[in-house]
Amino acid sequence: MAAKDIEDLIRAALPDAEIAIRDLAGDGDHYAAKVVSAAFAGLPKVKQHQLVYKALGGRMGAELHALQLETAVPVGDSK
Amino acid sequence: MSAQERIAEIVGKNDVVLFMKGTVLFPQCGFSSRAVAILDHLGVPFEAIDVLQDPDIRTGIKEYSDWPTIPQLYVRGEFVGGSDIMMEMFESGELQTLVGAGAE
Numbered sequence: 001m002a003a004k005d006i007e008d009l010i011r012a013a014l015p016d017a018e019i020a021i022r023d024l025a026g027d028g029d030h031y032a033a034k035v036v037s038a039a040f041a042g043l044p045k046v047k048q049h050q051l052v053y054k055a056l057g058g059r060m061g062a063e064l065h066a067l068q069l070e071t072a073v074p075v076g077d078s079k
Numbered sequence: 080m081s082a083q084e085r086i087a088e089i090v091g092k093n094d095v096v097l098f099m100k101g102t103v104l105f106p107q108c109g110f111s112s113r114a115v116a117i118l119d120h121l122g123v124p125f126e127a128i129d130v131l132q133d134p135d136i137r138t139g140i141k142e143y144s145d146w147p148t149i150p151q152l153y154v155r156g157e158f159v160g161g162s163d164i165m166m167e168m169f170e171s172g173e174l175q176t177l178v179g180a181g182a183e
C-alpha cells in the first residue's frame with residue numbers, strides 16, 4: 001500500500017489533519033504515521049487511534065500490515 | 080462458548096492480559112515483542128494469550144476491542160491499546176500507574 005493512499009484515506013475522514021508518513025522498511029508494508037487533528041480533542045488515545053483505523057476502512061491488519069501510529073491535537077487546541 | 084464469551088472470561092479473570100502473536104519467550108512479531116518488553120520492564124505479572132494458537136480468539140479479539148491489530152493490552156477488563164499506546168503510556172509513566180507497578 002502506497003504512503004499516498006494512506007494519507008488520502010486519513011484525509012478523507014479527517015479533512016483538517018496534518019499527516020506525516022514514514023516508510024519504515026522501504027517495502028510498502030511497514031509505516032509510521034503521525035496524525036494531528038482537532039477531531040482528537042478530548043478523546044482518549046484509544047479512541048483517537050480508532051478514528052484513524054476507521055478512516056483506513058479495514059485495510060489495517062489486512063493489506064496494511066504495520067502502521068505505527070502517533071496521534072495528537074493541534075497545539076493551542078488541546079483540552 | 081463463543082469466542083466473544085471466552086475473551087470476556089479471560090479479561091475478566093486476569094488483571095493484566097496481553098493478546099499477542101507468539102509466546103512471551105518467542106514473540107512472533109516485533110510489535111508483540113515490544114509489548115512484552117514493556118510489561119517485563121514494569122515487572123508486572125501478566126497473562127499472555129498467543130492468538131496464533133487460537134484462530135477464533137485471533138479474529139474475535141479484533142471485534143471485541145474494535146481494534147484491528149495485535150498485540151492488545153487489557154488491564155482489569157478495560158482495553159488499553161496496542162503497542163504504540165503502551166509505549167507512549169510507558170514513557171509518560173501512565174502505564175506504571177495503571178498496572179500499579181512500582182513507579183518512583
